[in-house]
Amino acid sequence: MSTPTPTLTHLATLSPPSSSRTWQTAPHPSQPIVATACSDRSVRVYSLTSFTLLHSITGGHKRSVRSCSWKPHTSGQSVLATGSFDSSAGIWRKEDSDTLAHEVREVGDEEDEDKEEYQFSCILDGHESEIKCLTWSPSGQYLATCSRDKSVWIWEELEDDNFETVAVLQEHDGDVKSVAWHPEEDLLVSTSYDDTVRFYREDQDDWVQVAMVEGHGMTVWWAEFEGSGAGKYDFRRQRDGLEERQTQHIDALEQSGPRLATCSDDCTVRIWRRKPREGAQHQNSGMPSIIRSAAIDEDWYQEAVLPKAHDRAIYSVSWSRTTGLLVSAGSDGKVVVYKEQWRRQDSNGASNGTAMEGVEGADGAAADTNEPSPTEWVVVAEIFSAHDVFEINHVTWAKRADKGKRWDGEEMIVTTGDDGEVRVWTLDEAILKA
Amino acid sequence: MDLDKDNANPTILNPSDLPSRRHESNAGKRDDGGSGLFDDLIPPYNYLSDPFDDPLSASDSDDDVVETIDEQEIYDLISTIADPEHPLSLGSLAVVNLPDIHILPPVSPQSSISTVVVEITPTITHCSLATVIGLGVRVRLEQALPPRFRIDVRIKKGTHSTDEAVNKQLGDKERVAAALENGTLMGVLRKMLSTCE
Numbered sequence: 072m073s074t075p076t077p078t079l080t081h082l083a084t085l086s087p088p089s090s091s092r093t094w095q096t097a098p099h100p101s102q103p104i105v106a107t108a109c110s111d112r113s114v115r116v117y118s119l120t121s122f123t124l125l126h127s128i129t130g131g132h133k134r135s136v137r138s139c140s141w142k143p144h145t146s147g148q149s150v151l152a153t154g155s156f157d158s159s160a161g162i163w164r165k166e167d168s169d170t171l172a173h174e175v176r177e178v179g180d181e182e183d184e185d186k187e188e189y190q191f192s193c194i195l196d197g198h199e200s201e202i203k204c205l206t207w208s209p210s211g212q213y214l215a216t217c218s219r220d221k222s223v224w225i226w227e228e229l230e231d232d233n234f235e236t237v238a239v240l241q242e243h244d245g246d247v248k249s250v251a252w253h254p255e256e257d258l259l260v261s262t263s264y265d266d267t268v269r270f271y272r273e274d275q276d277d278w279v280q281v282a283m284v285e286g287h288g289m290t291v292w293w294a295e296f297e298g299s300g301a302g303k304y305d306f307r308r309q310r311d312g313l314e315e316r317q318t319q320h321i322d323a324l325e326q327s328g329p330r331l332a333t334c335s336d337d338c339t340v341r342i343w344r345r346k347p348r349e350g351a352q353h354q355n356s357g358m359p360s361i362i363r364s365a366a367i368d369e370d371w372y373q374e375a376v377l378p379k380a381h382d383r384a385i386y387s388v389s390w391s392r393t394t395g396l397l398v399s400a401g402s403d404g405k406v407v408v409y410k411e412q413w414r415r416q417d418s419n420g421a422s423n424g425t426a427m428e429g430v431e432g433a434d435g436a437a438a439d440t441n442e443p444s445p446t447e448w449v450v451v452a453e454i455f456s457a458h459d460v461f462e463i464n465h466v467t468w469a470k471r472a473d474k475g476k477r478w479d480g481e482e483m484i485v486t487t488g489d490d491g492e493v494r495v496w497t498l499d500e501a502i503l504k505a
Numbered sequence: 506m507d508l509d510k511d512n513a514n515p516t517i518l519n520p521s522d523l524p525s526r527r528h529e530s531n532a533g534k535r536d537d538g539g540s541g542l543f544d545d546l547i548p549p550y551n552y553l554s555d556p557f558d559d560p561l562s563a564s565d566s567d568d569d570v571v572e573t574i575d576e577q578e579i580y581d582l583i584s585t586i587a588d589p590e591h592p593l594s595l596g597s598l599a600v601v602n603l604p605d606i607h608i609l610p611p612v613s614p615q616s617s618i619s620t621v622v623v624e625i626t627p628t629i630t631h632c633s634l635a636t637v638i639g640l641g642v643r644v645r646l647e648q649a650l651p652p653r654f655r656i657d658v659r660i661k662k663g664t665h666s667t668d669e670a671v672n673k674q675l676g677d678k679e680r681v682a683a684a685l686e687n688g689t690l691m692g693v694l695r696k697m698l699s700t701c702e
Contacts, residue, residue: 460653
């Protein structure tokens with residue numbers, strides 16, 4: 072309590088910033104670049120090596136660009152999807168060129184010039200109002216979009232620029248604020264103005280809702296899954312000298328698979344976990360089993376509420392793929408980093424109650440409420456006024472790529488604000504490597 | 506007759522009864538150099554006194570920064586907004602009222618963000634324009650106040666049949682942002698705010 076919480080170190084502000092609100096920044100899956108969705112109807116692509124603007128993608132959208140997502144596993148080209156308040160999504164392509172070709176390009180014929188820019192490729196129409204978020208599935212097979220029209224659409228790219236709508240999911244009672252894919256399975260999650268989080272899967276050629284969780288009680292702004300194989304790098308990696316109940320906890324977590332983090336207007340970040348399947352006595356989510364196979368239903372329940380560190384809406388949360396650290400940011404301008412650790416025994420039993428709260432909202436799942444979770448989340452770093460007095464709309468982890476990189480695979484935090492700025496932050500080595 | 510209006514016969518307050526600094530009607534408000542007149546001098550849609558624009562006030566303590574804008578000034582900014590269906594101001598219709606305006610200081614000494622809470626009272630409990638009025642108040646304050654203020658506009662409890670739904674909309678920054686990109690709605694808002702000089 073007495074020792075001050077470590078802070079984040081401001082490494083750079085991507086330059087030049089936008090003159091109006093920026094909404095979200097997506098790191099490229101393999102290159103040291105990011106794309107930023109801007110309210111001036113453009114997308115700005117910045118270098119994480121030089122922290123400068125490389126491209127400005129304009130002329131595609133008639134309203135704010137709210138969201139953008141890089142298609143994973145593309146070869147020879149970069150593919151960016153953009154979602155806008157104009158209710159359409161755009162697909163943009165650019166041939167990948169190495170830096171040498173970039174420097175050689177001087178006079179260049181027209182064709183080469185074109186290759187240097189992001190080309191508008193196609194438009195995905197269908198939503199009736201603003202698109203709030205879009206994201207590619209980890210395999211790149213699907214693109215999910217969501218909108219104020221309360222629907223979630225899943226698109227499949229059959230061949231270049233030929234997109235087919237494979238599902239229109241209309242389960243929510245309010246704006247759908249965000250969509251997120253499970254890192255290993257074709258499992259989609261959406262969060263909403265109706266305060267719920269819903270899970271979808273394909274069942275006999277139809278995408279259906281397989282789980283729904285409540286608990287936030289206010290708009291759920293963002294969701295992100297834990298990385299694949301997190302047990303190899305987070306608090307679980309050190310297995311020597313553990314008590315038996317701790318080993319059991321790790322094994323149970325492995326069975327659950329990657330967890331989900333959500334954040335909300337209610338100023339909390341929550342962790343949700345799938346109840347491992349136990350043979351036949353699996354609960355379904357209320358639909359009669361004549362209509363669909365109950366076996367596809369899943370049980371997700373609230374595992375933890377993170378320590379309260381924000382006093383206004385939390386707009387974004389991101390789960391590191393290399394350290395398991397979580398970071399959150401929102402309206403209060405704070406950026407907070409959390410770490411999961413084994414619960415300290417000496418904390419006289421009643422410690423923080425991270426696992427105690429809100430389990431009743433877990434969609435009928437009877438979570439083990441009596442015993443506190445063997446782990447706890449603690450704040451390991453935070454900074455106030457990360458964008459001066461402005462709100463922060465998005466936060467994400469990204470691989471560090473500038474000359475100052477301290478080790479291979481070092482991660483940094485990227486924040487996107489109402490001031491039009493994208494800021495880059497580093498953490499103490501002790502926190503990242505702990 | 507005004508049959509198409511939600512409330513054809515609203516109660517109208519006498520302009521001289523509206524709260525202003527000159528009447529000393531609100532106890533405890535100090536006279537800080539005639540800032541009631543100051544309002545007439547500043548252009549609309551400019552930051553009133555952004556501490557980051559002024560090196561002198563930026564060096565002051567947090568407390569002084571917070572005091573540079575008080576409830577009366579907030580009231581003056583929004584009471585002149587025109588009602589969308591009557592040729593009257595929100596102040597004279599008692600839709601906005603000085604006692605329903607609160608400025609909350611930063612929650613932490615490390616934060617410089619203050620919160621302005623405005624509770625509006627629709628003229629009748631089913632007023633369909635409550636959302637537009639609330640949006641007008643929020644937009645007016647977002648444009649006039651420095652960005653260190655967070656603005657929470659709410660319907661006063663018990664004065665509207667769907668107050669919670671309206672509050673949720675008014676508090677949703679993404680919806681507000683999208684609304685401001687809607688030409689028709691912006692036209693209505695511009696008209697409401699055109700009386701704020």
